[in-house]
């Protein structure tokens with residue numbers, strides 16, 4: 001599926017998609033997404049209404065902020081394609097590494113990120129809530 005850039009004007013669509021992928025209280029609303037997308041260095045790529053990735057680049061470091069693939073579109077390679085496209089975009093813009101945090105219990109996403117070359121660099125305890133830890137992961141883009 002073709003990936004296209006998404007901007008603040010797409011915030012409602014992205015929020016609807018996010019709500020299908022994260023529990024109430026964790027999903028990001030349109031206002032939050034629009035504010036993020038208005039920041040320098042933040043960008044989103046989306047595949048129609050099936051999925052999107054939101055990422056940020058500051059100088060030579062980049063970070064995946066969120067990744068969401070609609071339940072009906074999963075296990076077809078879209079999540080991996082979104083990560084690959086974001087990696088290519090930040091590498092072309094001079095990033096030397098990309099980082100992310102992912103819930104320690106999220107085996108699907110951890111599997112995807114590991115397959116995309118991300119390696120665990122640490123554990124952030126109680127990152128999401130008490131008892132809900134995050135793995136910090138990094139993918140080198142240079143050398």
Ligand SMILES: CC(C)(COP(=O)(O)OP(=O)(O)OC[C@H]1O[C@@H](n2cnc3c(N)ncnc32)[C@H](O)[C@@H]1OP(=O)(O)O)[C@@H](O)C(=O)NCCC(=O)NCCS
Pocket residue numbers: 021022065066067068069070073074075076077078079080081102103106107108109111112113115
């Ligand atoms: C995680 C998520 C983005 C994966 O999207 P997807 O389009 O289904 O992923 P892909 O089809 O590209 O899968 C790529 C690889 O990831 C791993 N993977 C994906 N889903 C998996 C699952 N349910 N269980 C185990 N491994 C999984 C596999 O290694 C897979 O490769 P394979 O299909 O050849 O085995 C999707 O499940 C999702 O949106 N989940 C809810 C939101 C979320 O957790 N976001 C990430 C945290 S920010």
